[in-house]
Amino acid sequence: MRVFAISDIHGCNQTFRALLRQLHLTPQDHLFLLGDYIDRGPDSRGVLDKILQLQDDGLQVHCLSGNHEQMMLDALADPANLRGWFINGGFETLQSFGVQQVDAIPERYLQLLSDLAPAAASEDYIFVHAGLNMRLDDPFADEQAMLWIRDWYGDLNREWLDGRIIVHGHTPQPRQRTMAALEHLDTHPVLNIDNGCYFGQANDAQGYGSLCAVDLTHRRLYFEKNRDGGW
Structure with a gap:
């Protein structure tokens, strides 16, 4: 049994599928997906279809929410939020579904994104999209922080962590880091696995532009260079 995590796929469906081929997942493995499946890249629908297929195939895939899923749901709830979503790549998501309105996205996908949890925790790990507000006695109480927070490492509460490792994405960083x-x-x-896949291969020389997976069981990283084009 191995424990994997991937974050910030951002509509890069071909890259996601190629990275999965590197992992050779088995039904005994656990794959945690840390949000931001949609927006910016060309095939958000394809990414969601692949996630649903993995689950239908009986693989243990645990999906969390990212801020981009929340932006889409906010746009669905109130059209006043559409502009903010579009600025951040929402238009590309609509294009991938072949629709012009967010409420025209098929219900199966809307339900999938509505049901996402903001975090998952085990004896050894905490999985979350952006990070945790560790100034609180209960960092899990701040759901907005779990989706949006940046620059939080200085507040790391090791006593509260009790030996657990936080795995997150949200803030792109170079492979070397x-x-x-x-x-x-x-x-x-703490391990940030967002390599800015949607930047595309034009940023490879700076250490960005790949989709990253981590095998936490064996402490091994996998990188797949963007196959979908940059945003």
């Missing part, structure tokens, strides 16, 4: 963080998890128990 993620690789270094993996080597130092025993002393700094």
Whole structure:
């Protein structure tokens, strides 16, 4: 049994599928997907279809919400939020479904995104999209922070973590920084796996533009260069 995590796919369906082929998932493995499946990239629907297929195939895939899923749901609830979503790549999501209105997206997909939890925790790990507001006695009480927070490492509460490692995305960082963080998890128990896949391969020289997966069981990283084009 292995524990994997992937974050911030952002509509990069071909890249996502290629990365999954590297992992060789089995029914005993657990795959945590940390949100931002949609927006910016060209095939958000394809990403969601692949996630649904993995679940239908009996694989243990645990899906969390990201801020982009929340922006879409906010736009669905109130058209006043549409502009903010479109600025952040929502138009590309509508294009992938072949529709012009968010409420025209098929119900199966809307239900999938509505049911997403903001975090998941086990004895060894905490999985979350953006991070945690560790100034609170209960960091899980701040759902907005779990979707949106940045620059929170300075508030890391090791006593509250009790030996657990936080795995998150949301803030793109170069491959080299993620690789270094993996080597130092025993002393700094936080791992950001967002490599800015949607940037595209034009940013490869700067260390960005791949989709990242981590095998936490064996502490191994996998990178798949963007196959879908940059945003």
